[in-house]
Amino acid sequence: MAQLVFDRSRFDPDTVFQSGQTFRFSRDERGTWRGIAHGTEITAAVRGDTVTFEADGPEDLWRRYTDTDRDYGSLFPNPDDVLASALAYGKGLRVLRQEPFETLISFIISANNNIPRISGIIERICRTCARGAKEAVPFPDPGTLASLGEADLRALGAGYRAPYIIESAKRAADTDFGTLAAVPYEDAVQELLKFKGVGPKVADCIALFGLGHAQAFPVDVWMRRILKNLYGLAGSPKQVRSFAEERFGKHAGIAQQYLFHYARGTLAPGS
DNA sequence: TACCAGGAGATCC
């Protein structure tokens, strides 16, 4: 059993697990978070300013998963006013390093969808693939998921994304995600775009959350919202990405996660 | 009822 103890300013489960990058965690009455990642059950208990993170497996895996060895403060030495506010607002937020296949399918489901529904669909998929009554069920491997029928996935609420999920699961079975994590960001995105249901935004989410490409900058409705309202920039997703690359540098994706969280917490929907 | 949600595919030019 690996046990990691953090100050809440370094890893805050209340922020990380509600930030829309993972969909498999929930909080109990006592404030303890439970979920599953890399096929392993995780608990993260909050007591005052101390966070105790526990999971089976090597400590290295969970240090990498939580991205807690990296000093985010040093990544943005001279943030502009907006980013400075977002960094302060999201104190304790981290960009998780998740399983590529789970990230791929989760963000295919995320397209034109909302976070509570995404979580529900994923949970039902995991439960269906597990066929058991265990409390926590892992995310299925590509072969198991691909063996579900399109009708099965529609019955679980996936809607028109059902065929995308099956096709992409089949393709993932023949994909070496380790290689995609090692090649340059642009090359990884080109490869990810070959999956059905993966466009520019979803490809960036997979590159950032699943492959560790910190320069990936997913542009969604919230990002366009914050760039329009707080930066006065109303351009296409492509223009927004080039602005982000210039403004936030090679760790733009980490800035993006803070800006996303900040926008959802402070800006009005539809603004 | 119409609109929205961490968009993408298909089809148009």
Next chain:
DNA sequence: GGATCTCATGGT
């Protein structure tokens, strides 16, 4: 290359 329409589903 960009503009436009449609795509399930559940919540407001």
